[in-house]
Amino acid sequence: xxxxxxxxxxxxxxxGDFHVLKNINFSVNEGEIVVICGPSGSGKSTLIRxxxxxxxxxxxxxxxxxxxxxxxxxxxxxxxxxxGMVFQHFNLFPHLTILENIxxxxxxxxxxxxxxxxxxxxxxxxxxxxxxxxxxxxNELSGGQKQRVAIARTLAMKPKxxxxxxxxxxxxxEMIGGVLDVMRxxxxxxxxxxxVTHEMGFAKEVCNRVIFMDEGSIIEExxxxxxxxxxxxxxxxxxxxxxxxx
Numbered sequence: 001x002x003x004x005x006x007x008x009x010x011x012x013x014x015x016g017d018f019h020v021l022k023n024i025n026f027s028v029n030e031g032e033i034v035v036i037c038g039p040s041g042s043g044k045s046t047l048i049r050x051x052x053x054x055x056x057x058x059x060x061x062x063x064x065x066x067x068x069x070x071x072x073x074x075x076x077x078x079x080x081x082x083x084g085m086v087f088q089h090f091n092l093f094p095h096l097t098i099l100e101n102i103x104x105x106x107x108x109x110x111x112x113x114x115x116x117x118x119x120x121x122x123x124x125x126x127x128x129x130x131x132x133x134x135x136x137x138x139n140e141l142s143g144g145q146k147q148r149v150a151i152a153r154t155l156a157m158k159p160k161x162x163x164x165x166x167x168x169x170x171x172x173x174e175m176i177g178g179v180l181d182v183m184r185x186x187x188x189x190x191x192x193x194x195x196v197t198h199e200m201g202f203a204k205e206v207c208n209r210v211i212f213m214d215e216g217s218i219i220e221e222x223x224x225x226x227x228x229x230x231x232x233x234x235x236x237x238x239x240x241x242x243x244x245x246x
Contacts (some may be wrong), residue, residue, distance in 0.1 A: 019216055028194055029071060033209075052064070
């Protein structure tokens, strides 16, 4: 069995008095695809943002690829270079071209030459079907196209782990398919993927394990077959009833 590449132990987080993550314990093995789902406000996005320290925790321990995130010796930028993140709202630089959006981190963090970075970026844009937009700017793209650029930007860093934080929730329905297609392809490669999503069809089809959260706690953890056919808690049953009937 492969070693966990991500591990959270006894993690608690508060926003003021609000206990947003309650004693979270979970691990993800290398190459595993895990979907985190649950009602709005259940702590899913906060949990995933703790994995690359975009959110700080109040207690507990998080280890990513052997690095304890809260050790004084850890270079968090090094960890983040191996832990790509795709956000709900794309987070592209509006003043840079599509190509520059993808190459900037390669050049600044990975110290790649402009030529090599451009070459790698164009291959990735071809892969997500947007090579013809390389010299355009983000405001010329649809939401779905922006998200595909954001995925290409993440892949350019050659991460071991990819975190998706509700990557389709800001998109118009007709844009979602193209983004999910790219994510499906990634699932067949060697990435470790942790994805917060309401796309239950994607979860059923692609992931190895579903984690269901509610009110800051992990309530259920199961294979997709088991979770969708036989959710054990009333809260999970209610959640599935709501998302699957809309």
